Amino acid sequence: MTLPLLPGLVERTGVGSVADVESHTGWITGVYTLALFLFAPAWGALADRIDRRWVLAAGLAGSSVALWALTAPFSMRGLYAVRAIAGLTSAAVLPAIFAYVVTASAPSRLQRRFAWIASATALGFLLGPALGDGLAGPTRASAGGDSGLASLPLDVVAIVGLLAAVGVLGLPPNRSIAPSPGSARSADERRIVRSLLFTAVVVLAITVAEVGVTLAARRAPAAGPVSLYFALCSGVMIAVQFWALPRLERRLGEPRLVVAALGGLSAGLCLLALSRGGFVTATAFVLAAAGIGVLIPSLAVRISSAAGARQGWAMGRQAAAANLGQAVGAAATGSLFALAPPLPFLIAGGLTALAAGAAAWEGAARRTP
Known part of the structure; x- marks a missing residue:
């Protein structure tokens, strides 16, 4: 607001x-x-x-x-x-x-409840502006x-x-539950760091999409009202998180779903580099929003599952990674857009594609005995 x-x-x-x-x-x-x-x-x-x-x-x-x-x-x-x-x-x-x-x-309900948090956040971003x-x-x-x-x-x-x-x-009161000495599970720092990097890239990508489309609309007002694209993005995210995410996870499994979501986000960004508004831009936002709708709660669950007893510390680091991605994405988009309008979308799409490749490699490594 x-x-x-x-x-x-x-x-x-x-x-x-x-x-x-x-x-x-x-x-x-x-x-x-x-x-x-x-x-x-x-x-x-x-x-x-x-x-x-x-x-x-x-x-x-x-x-x-x-x-x-x-x-x-x-x-x-x-x-x-x-x-x-x-x-x-x-x-x-x-x-x-x-x-x-x-x-x-x-634990079995964590994915759904994290999706609810992400949906509430998306609703706030929709109503606030x-x-x-x-x-x-x-x-x-x-x-x-x-x-x-x-x-x-x-x-x-x-x-x-x-x-x-x-x-x-x-x-009800809520405190950190320390594991018992015989069953202590330390944080998997490497998995947390990888998930934090993915979070930064994902938030950078959606920031590039939002800022880039806003700048493009200033150059070409006939392309359509930006608020409609943002509303579409929020609506798709909420629909994915409430309805599609549990079904997709059961069908594909979490590792493949993350790779597919990163791929969809990358495709949406690249499509934005080619679009001039209208149906193509709307399609790009649907792809990007569907990817974001999957990735935000899925990455939060990854970090939580690797954090052990230090849940607050780990989730605070994810919030920091998201804000870093947002700040870098917003700052870089303006400069890159001034050089060539498609450039920020293509660079963000490339980074997201690299993240998809890294996620696929990570999933394959974890499946290898």
Whole structure:
């Protein structure tokens, strides 16, 4: 929700030129993402030491207060600080949620529940920008005076977040379960690192698709509204995670399914390099979204199964890897797109194809006695 509002919030600090507004918007977004990257592993490690409800409640409450603070008039330094605090506190949420679910779930249900988390995240990404887009006009108008129209929805969302933080404390207690001395299972660090690399590549790829299509739409508005492609992407992801993922896993097995999903994501990216909007772009987004819908929960399960008792630490590292992929993907897409529009899609598609090959090799190695 915040990203479409940022240009108006930057203008409210007194920045005059369009170039400065765009530059600060990008840097403020980068500060938020950097805070997520830096602090997610630390929050995850804390979630392994104390009741995970407290970590989750702290993340929800802190991010809600930071969102609420955006309604106040800030200098540019204050705006940077508020977004950094928002990233620091938001970094606690996903590691604590994943670690809580691992401890509270039977292993056979973990894949489905991780898919639910991924679907909830996709739904938030679908609804948030649409809401923020609707508020962007009133926020820009508020730079000249009254900010009531913009502040009321931020107040409501912040209050909902604070209520959620209180509600989390009503859940059953949840702590890391240390294995008994005779059955201790240490973390498989090599498998975790490979899965973290796959996570970074996957998130980089979908970021390239989203940013690249957005830039292409600015050059050729007749290609179609970008919001429809993003809505299609989120819808396909949710459908795959709720309905198709369990059936595909039973039919193909998890290793082959991951390879096929990486291949589909690579094909979608390469198709985006050739498309000019319309049906071809929609098809590319369907391929990419189907791959993402499989990969996000499947890689989370891989990391969880290899993490032993350090679930929060491992899931925090996955959140950090995802944020790193997002930051690199967003930064690289703009530069590469300026050189040649198909270039970011082709490079991301190639990286994803290499990841598919590595996943296939890993699966073959694990099957070899």
